[in-house]
Each structure stands twice: as structure tokens, then as C-alpha cells.
């Protein structure tokens with residue numbers, strides 16, 4: 425759990441565990457210490473004249489809470505009905521493991537690996553950390569790659585492979601509002617004293633309009649409109665709204681801009697959400713106070729060509745300007761990341777298409793995704809290599825939620841697809857693959 429300093433040691437032992445697995449697989453491996461969490465690098469014996477595939481993934485996970493909703497403990501992997509349940513099963517330890525098994529299979533077969541393989545598995549993806557730049561930045565040539573293979577996005581559905589060509593960026597902040605020196609008796613002071621919970625509720629209420637638009641001036645600056653072709657293709661990818669609602673256990677999807685198709689809202693339009701909200705008394709029973717502090721975590725998902733820094737300051741300015749003068753507002757910013765788009769017609773993505781077709785018997789859908797993988801735009805720009813997002817998990821794998829799972833069939837198909845991908849990449853002659 426990379427976000428919680430109390431787990432720093434556990435994150436390190438996850439890195440060591442991964443190193444051990446790489447060693448058993450027959451790869452050279454090294455743990456890079458950084459100012460944050462370690463990065464695990466592993467590589468096959470370098471061969472001249474074959475392309476290099478860099479496999480990126482992350483070994484860190486999101487916090488497992490709420491613990492009492494897990495049917496088996498989050499850090500005791502348990503198989504039920506063909507699914508492996510554990511925090512990180514699908515995001516992203518399982519898919520990373522599928523790639524490791526693919527490389528292991530090539531090595532055990534006695535054949536030469538068709539490409540050079542290098543793994544970079546980091547421990548700060550889930551906090552949008554940048555420690556990976558500390559090991560790549562000083563000598564990017566050492567990490568030269570013809571393609572960056574990433575399995576950290578889902579398939580379209582069971583048995584429906586997908587290549588993701590666009591993910592969103594993110595800005596995230598914590599907003600704290602203080603209205604008095606301490607909580608106050610709500611009878612003795614009610615009718616006079618300011619209430620921090622009411623202040624933050626009103627403040628947050630100003631962020632969005634009834635039609636779902638974000639009400640912050642400048643928020644939509646540089647948002648790239650979808651092309652007609654893209655809108656048509658996003659609509660075509662099969663999707664059943666009723667089924668989606670059933671899967672997430674909701675009654676409607678009021679979040680987002682009403683005038684856009686749900687798929688556009690989910691994948692290709694910016695969003696603004698409250699991720700957490702606390703104030704006053706939240707324990708058992710009733711306590712009659714006027715809270716003096718209220719805190720909210722809010723974040724926005726970004727699309728091309730929004731600038732995370734600009735959105736962040738726009739949001740901050742807006743919140744400050746709308747906060748009443750009798751309240752004190754403070755804002756703490758977390759790491760931000762820009763969105764990423766890749767062109768689907770590059771040889772290394774076509775190779776992924778062929779690999780998926782071989783394993784699934786059908787071509788992949790080309791999709792965008794709403795989530796973020798913060799470091800990818802840096803990696804792609806620094807290594808001048810295209811990113812290939814070939815996911816193995818399912819949309820209902822409960823990422824970041826209780827009972828995260830990874831289907832074992834998906835795991836095996838993922839490993840096969842990875843093995844095929846390495847073969848397909850080996851067939852691309854060096855020099856014409858970016």
C-alpha cells in the first residue's frame with residue numbers, strides 16, 4: 425500500500441519478493457532505491473539485432489479498506505469459482521505475473537527469446553509518484569525500447585480483448601475549511617457560530633452545474649473535441665447501460681455532462697469528483713456539536729490537451745474565491761498527471777492486435793479508458809517509444825474496492841497473449857517499428 429507511510433517496509437518487501445521471482449525466472453534483476461519506493465528492473469540477456477520490449481507495471485496497490493467487506497482477507501490470495509481474490513489481483517500484480525510467466529515459458533521452451541525483454545515494475549503508480557524518473561532519467565539510453573507494453577487497463581468484457589489507446593490524466597487535492605478554534609455546543613452556539621460542514625457543503629455544491637458541467641471558469645480550456653470517427657467508434661463498442669448499472673449496483677448515471685454519450689463521459693471527457701468528505705461527529709450515536717473543521721478530497725480526470733498545472737490552479741483559485749471570508753481554507757495538492765493518447769496504427773500495436781487475435785480468436789476492440797497511469801506519458805516521451813496498452817482483466821474486477829479479483833482464465837490467456845506478443849514483435853524488423 426504505497427500511499428500509507430506506515431507500510432513503507434511492506435512495499436519494500438513486495439519489491440524484494442518480486443526480485444526473487446525474476447531471479448527464479450532466469451532474468452537478471454536489480455532493485456533501484458529511490459527517494460520514494462523502490463523500482464524493480466529485470467532483463468533478459470541482451471541480444472543484438474532484435475527489438476526490445478519494455479514491460480511496465482506496478483507492484484503497489486490501493487488501501488484494502490473497508491476490511492469487513494472482504495469475503496477473504498485482502499492479503500491472503502484465495503481462489504473461488506475460478507477467480508483469484510486479493511488486493512492487487514487484477515491491479516496490477518496478476519497481469520505483471522502473466523508477463524513474467526510468458527517470459528518464463530519462452531526460456532523453459534529452450535528457444536531463444538524472440539526479443540530483448542526489460543521489466544520496469546514500480547511501487548508508486550497508485551500515488552502518481554515520480555521516483556521512476558530517478559532511475560530512467562540519468563541514462564535513458566540504457567532503457568532503450570521499441571515498445572512499452574503495459575497491462576494495467578481492462579478488456580472490454582469476458583473473452584473480449586481490447587487495446588486501449590487513450591487514458592485520462594488527473595489532478596487531486598485536499599481541501600480543508602476551518603471556522604472556529606474548536607467544535608462548539610450546537611445548542612449554546614447554534615444560530616450564531618459558523619459551521620465548517622455547511623461551509624464545505626456549499627463550497628463543493630458550487631463546483632458543478634445541474635447539467636453535469638463543471639462550473640469552474642477555465643476548467644475546459646484546451647479540451648480536445650472528439651473526431652466524428654472516434655465518436656462513432658466509441659459508440660459502436662458494445663455496451664449495455666442496464667447491465668452496467670446492475671454491475672455497479674446503481675440506478676442511473678447522473679455523473680458527468682448530460683449532452684455526451686456515456687462512453688464519451690467515461691473515457692473522453694474531463695470529470696470532477698469528491699473522493700472523500702469528513703466533518704464533525706461520525707461515530708456511533710448522536711453528539712450535538714457544530715464542527716469547526718471540514719475536509720474533502722477532490723479530483724478531476726483530464727483529457728487531451730488539458731494542462732494539469734493549469735486545471736489545478738484554476739480549481740484552487742475558484743475554491744479560494746468562493747470560500748466565505750469568515751472561514752479559513754487550505755489546500756494540499758497531490759501529484760498530478762497528464763492524459764495519454766497513442767496512435768493505434770503503429771507496428772507495435774498492430775503486433776499486439778495479432779497476438780490477441782491468436783489467443784482470443786477475435787480481433788481486439790480499440791478503446792479509451794477513464795483511469796490514469798501517471799508515469800506513462802513520461803516514459804513514452806523519454807524513451808521515444810510507443811505505449812501498447814493490452815489489458816487482461818475485466819471491467820468488474822473490483823479495482824480499488826473490496827473483493828478485487830482476477831479470473832484465472834484471464835491470467836492464462838494473458839500469459840499466452842504476452843508470449844505471442846513477444847513473438848510478433850520479434851518478427852518486426854528492427855528499425856521500422858516506431
Ligand code: BES
Pocket residue numbers: 515516549550551552576577578591594761793794795796797798823
Ligand atoms: N490500473 C489503474 C488505471 C486504470 C483503471 C486504467 C481503470 C483504466 C481503467 C491504475 O492502477 C490506477 O488506478 N491509477 C490511479 C492513478 C492515480 C492514483 C494517480 C487512478 O487512475 O486512479
Ligand code: MN
Pocket residue numbers: 482515516549576
Ligand atoms: Mn493499475
Ligand code: MN
Pocket residue numbers: 486515550823824
Ligand atoms: Mn489502480
